[in-house]
Amino acid sequence: xxxxxxxxxxxxxxxxxxxxxxxxxxxxxxxxxxxxxxxxxxxxxxxxxxxxxxxxxxxxxxxxxxxxxxxxxxxxxxxxxxxxxxxxxxxxxxxxxxxxxxxxxxxxxxxxxxxxxxxxxxxxxxxxxxxxxxxxxxxxxxxxxxxxxxxxxxxxxxxx
Numbered sequence: 001x002x003x004x005x006x007x008x009x010x011x012x013x014x015x016x017x018x019x020x021x022x023x024x025x026x027x028x029x030x031x032x033x034x035x036x037x038x039x040x041x042x043x044x045x046x047x048x049x050x051x052x053x054x055x056x057x058x059x060x061x062x063x064x065x066x067x068x069x070x071x072x073x074x075x076x077x078x079x080x081x082x083x084x085x086x087x088x089x090x091x092x093x094x095x096x097x098x099x100x101x102x103x104x105x106x107x108x109x110x111x112x113x114x115x116x117x118x119x120x121x122x123x124x125x126x127x128x129x130x131x132x133x134x135x136x137x138x139x140x141x142x143x144x145x146x147x148x149x150x151x152x153x154x155x156x157x158x159x160x
Contacts, residue, residue: 005043005050009033011057018064048095055091059102062088063109070113073131082138089139090146103143110135 012033017026033039043050066081085106092099117123117131 001046001050002043004054005039007054008039008043008050008057011054011061015057015061015064018061018068052092052095052098055088055095055099056102059085059088059092059106063106067109067113074134079134079138082134083142086138086140086142087146090143090150093143094147094150106139110139 009030013026013030016029017023020026039053042053062081062085066078066085069075069078069081072078089099089103089106092102114128114132114135117128
């Protein structure tokens, strides 16, 4: 829990840096999170909250990084960040159902991206279908598979 809680600082720094392109804003965010007493207190106990915050912030960071790769769709970095978004969504939902809110955030962002792609007249319907299938694969099927795999392992070792 302490390690995952300490990972929140670089996640927040990278997210704000990617969104604002401002080093002072990213540093201020990191310093505020470093000296946040609530975050420090939660991270030193064995609770689910630091794990949940890790996956929530990981999903937001992955979504923001994937959006920054939008000019290079289907590149290795685009697939990496899209897949990591799905993995973090599964982790957030697997820890607590409060993770549903980050699923909603990523879902609304994905709907906006797909709507924007659908309105692009330079993009063929086949390419739009590829974008749609990539998002279904990485943001729906991958998280569902990981979520079910976590519970399959849980139920397999539950009787031991």
